[in-house]
Amino acid sequence: MQEITVEDLKRMKDNSEDFQLIDVRxxxxxxxxxxxxxxxxxxxxxxxxxxxxxxxPVVIMCRSGKRSAMAVMQLEAQGYxxxxxxxxxxxxxxxxxxxNISVY
Incomplete structure (x- = not known):
C-alpha cells in the first residue's frame, strides 16, 4: 500500500496539483x-x-489512517x-x- 504524509498532502494542495481527496469518515x-x-x-x-x-492520484483519508487503509485495500482489490x-x-x-482544525 502506498502512503503519503500530511506534509506531502499540504504540498500537493499548495501547488494545486491534480489529485482527488476522498474522506472515508x-x-x-x-x-x-x-x-x-x-x-x-x-x-x-x-x-x-x-x-x-x-x-x-487519489489520496484517501480518515481520522487516524486506519479506516482509510481499509478503504485502500478494498479498492486495490477492485483493480485501483x-x-x-x-x-x-x-x-x-x-x-x-x-x-487550529477541530479534532475529536
Missing part, C-alpha cells in the same frame, strides 16, 4: 472538520467506486493502482500542519 465527523475532500464513508466505498478516479493512504489522518494534519 462518517457525515458527522466530516461536518466537524474536513480538508475539503469528497465524502464517501467507508461503508459505501465499494458502492461508489464510480466517483473515484482511475487516472490521477493510483491510491495513497494519508498517514495519521486528520489527527496528524492537526498536529503537524494546522493546529
Amino acid at each position: 462518517e457525515d458527522f465527523e466530516y461536518e466537524m472538520s474536513n480538508l475539503n475532500g469528497q465524502l464517501i464513508p467507508l461503508g459505501g466505498i465499494l458502492i461508489e467506486t464510480d466517483k473515484i478516479s482511475h487516472d490521477k 493502482t493510483n491510491l495513497y493512504n494519508l498517514q495519521g489522518g486528520i489527527l496528524a494534519w492537526a498536529e503537524r500542519v494546522d493546529p
Whole structure:
C-alpha cells in the first residue's frame, strides 16, 4: 500500500496539483472538520467506486489512517493502482500542519 504524509498532502494542495481527496469518515465527523475532500464513508466505498478516479492520484483519508487503509485495500482489490493512504489522518494534519482544525 502506498502512503503519503500530511506534509506531502499540504504540498500537493499548495501547488494545486491534480489529485482527488476522498474522506472515508462518517457525515458527522466530516461536518466537524474536513480538508475539503469528497465524502464517501467507508461503508459505501465499494458502492461508489464510480466517483473515484482511475487516472490521477487519489489520496484517501480518515481520522487516524486506519479506516482509510481499509478503504485502500478494498479498492486495490477492485483493480485501483493510483491510491495513497494519508498517514495519521486528520489527527496528524492537526498536529503537524494546522493546529487550529477541530479534532475529536
